Amino acid sequence: MDAMETLETACADAWRAPVEDKVGDWRLRAAGGFTGRANSALAIGDPGVPVAEALDRVCEFAHLHGLPPVVQTVFDSKTERAVEEAGWVPNASHAAGHLVSVLVGPLGAGSDRAEILTSPTESWWELAADTTEPSPAQRHVLTTGEIGYGVAEITAGAVRAAVVGDLLHISRLAVRPEHRRRGLASALMAACGPWAAARGATRCVLQVATGNEAALALYEGLGFVEHHRYRYWVRPCEDRSS
Incomplete structure (x- = not known):
């Protein structure tokens, strides 16, 4: 390959x-x-x-x-x-x-505004999957593997971090509308870095629809570049x- x-x-x-x-x-x-x-x-x-x-x-x-x-x-x-x-x-x-667009970039350096939990909370499910009662399929997809459940200010934002080999895979990044434009998305990304590095990750990968200009701008500001589509x-x- x-x-x-x-x-x-x-x-x-x-x-x-x-x-x-x-x-x-x-x-x-x-x-x-x-x-x-x-x-x-x-x-x-x-x-x-x-x-x-x-x-x-x-x-x-x-x-x-x-x-x-x-x-x-x-x-x-x-x-x-x-x-x-x-x-x-x-x-x-x-x-x-x-x-x-599949983007690759550096691991974050940590943040005191977000933390990585070992299990998903009700608030995490609500933000990451838009439900507090996940289906069996949602639970399987989002919790299978070496997973960390990132939260910002407990209920303001969430992210899913998964480590596969030397890669940190980021998904389901979400911040509540009333908490946006406060740097919480960047804080969540940063918090995933040390957690992933401790599990062997050296770089980060994530996927963003090419029409999602706001997300692409966020990740570009964090040092991500397009690898392929x-x-x-x-x-x-x-x-x-x-």
Whole structure:
């Protein structure tokens, strides 16, 4: 695998769906509809069969679990071009944005305005998952692995920190509207650094939709740069954008 595929594999390891299967190197995932990543086929590496056949397997797996078939590909990769040639189209209806920037950057140096908890609190769930009663799929995706649950001022902000190998994977960063523009997002990012470094991490990775300008500006200010992009694809008959 090349550097982009290796990083995508690590990100997938940090965001494990409760149901997974394989088609060669491709990873099929189902999580009851909770997030695009956990309910798509990560199409990297060699599927071991022709791409058209692999896509048929993606459809079978998705339909078995009551999901629309979705494929995640590295942007402008050989696999992405093969998926497009097979008649699939970008998933323009994906609410969070179908084109995503994968950013890498340094670990934060710590903050006295945020802390990393060993288990999620009710307030953390409310901010990170928009619920105080997470579904089994949400609980599995967000708590599986070496996870830290970052909170700022107890109830003002939250973040999920996961360590995979030498990578700190950041997700679900959220600050309550009435507490924004006070530097809490940066404090949460900074607090994750020492926690992750103590567990072997040396760098940080996160994923942001290319249309999320506020988040991109935040991370650029923290020293993050784009490593690559990925995109979600669907079959035309299952594209719900029109």
